[in-house]
Amino acid sequence: MRKILTSVAVSMLLFTACKKDQPVATTEPGQVKADWTSDNSTSNYTSKAYAPYTVFNNVWGANPGYQSIWANNGNNWGIWSNHPNTSGIKSYPNSERKVQRLLSSLNSLTSHYDVTVPADGSWGADYDVWTSNDKYEIMLWMNYRGNVGPIASSYPGGVAQVNVSNKTVGGHTWNVYKGPVSSSGKQVFSFLRTSNSTSGDVNIKDIMNYLKNDLTWIGNETIDRVQFGFEVTSTVGGRNHQVNNYTVSFN
Numbered sequence: 001m002r003k004i005l006t007s008v009a010v011s012m013l014l015f016t017a018c019k020k021d022q023p024v025a026t027t028e029p030g031q032v033k034a035d036w037t038s039d040n041s042t043s044n045y046t047s048k049a050y051a052p053y054t055v056f057n058n059v060w061g062a063n064p065g066y067q068s069i070w071a072n073n074g075n076n077w078g079i080w081s082n083h084p085n086t087s088g089i090k091s092y093p094n095s096e097r098k099v100q101r102l103l104s105s106l107n108s109l110t111s112h113y114d115v116t117v118p119a120d121g122s123w124g125a126d127y128d129v130w131t132s133n134d135k136y137e138i139m140l141w142m143n144y145r146g147n148v149g150p151i152a153s154s155y156p157g158g159v160a161q162v163n164v165s166n167k168t169v170g171g172h173t174w175n176v177y178k179g180p181v182s183s184s185g186k187q188v189f190s191f192l193r194t195s196n197s198t199s200g201d202v203n204i205k206d207i208m209n210y211l212k213n214d215l216t217w218i219g220n221e222t223i224d225r226v227q228f229g230f231e232v233t234s235t236v237g238g239r240n241h242q243v244n245n246y247t248v249s250f251n
Contacts, residue, residue: 036071044059044060044091065090092227103209126228133224141192173194174194
């Protein structure tokens with residue numbers, strides 16, 4: 001009788017889990033119930049459009065491991081990845097929204113994020129804000145862990161040289177770095193939160209105006225697109241990263 005009751009209870013639990021709208025985190029790739037799933041077994045660059053967002057798996061780095069991705073829409077998605085503990089970024093799965101507006105024409109440009117992230121590995125939960133023709137890349141590091149760091153102008157003692165410390169702008173307090181991408185020479189401006197955050201709101205327009213008016217590092221640029229996702233260096237044994245909610249709003 002106990003065995004029968006246990007089987008019934010397990011069946012009820014499985015039925016209840018299957019009815020949930022939100023996907024359940026799993027260490028088994030491909031087992032998440034979602035509107036769309038994919039992996040890098042055939043292509044590193046699969047994507048799914050959910051207007052006005054597009055979700056990208058984007059396994060772009062050298063010698064990556066396995067990475068699967070799921071999405072219900074552009075606001076709720078996640079990955080399971082098992083990348084080796086070697087140097088270099090392996091992937092930047094993200095959700096992107098096009099803006100394509102001149103900075104001075106924007107009344108507002110804001111974003112909300114809410115993530116669930118692992119306690120180990122090497123990765124960052126980051127925004128990438130791109131200006132037209134990818135002239136400038138503005139990175140906003142909301143949560144990061146392990147052997148990761150920003151691009152900087154110099155690395156005294158092997159540590160990235162900070163340009164501005166403890167600057168509060170856009171609703172958060174940051175350390176700010178400036179440096180060129182070695183392969184292209186294009187400038188990257190990195191804002192690293194002074195403490196990790198799993199949810200909040202960011203005033204991106206205020207950050208762009210700070211770069212333009214206070215630091216004079218940029219001009220009146222066209223904001224091409226806003227991306228948010230996980231820059232993954234290593235996740236040995238497999239780890240989940242999940243976006244519970246993410247939005248980009250502008251007018």
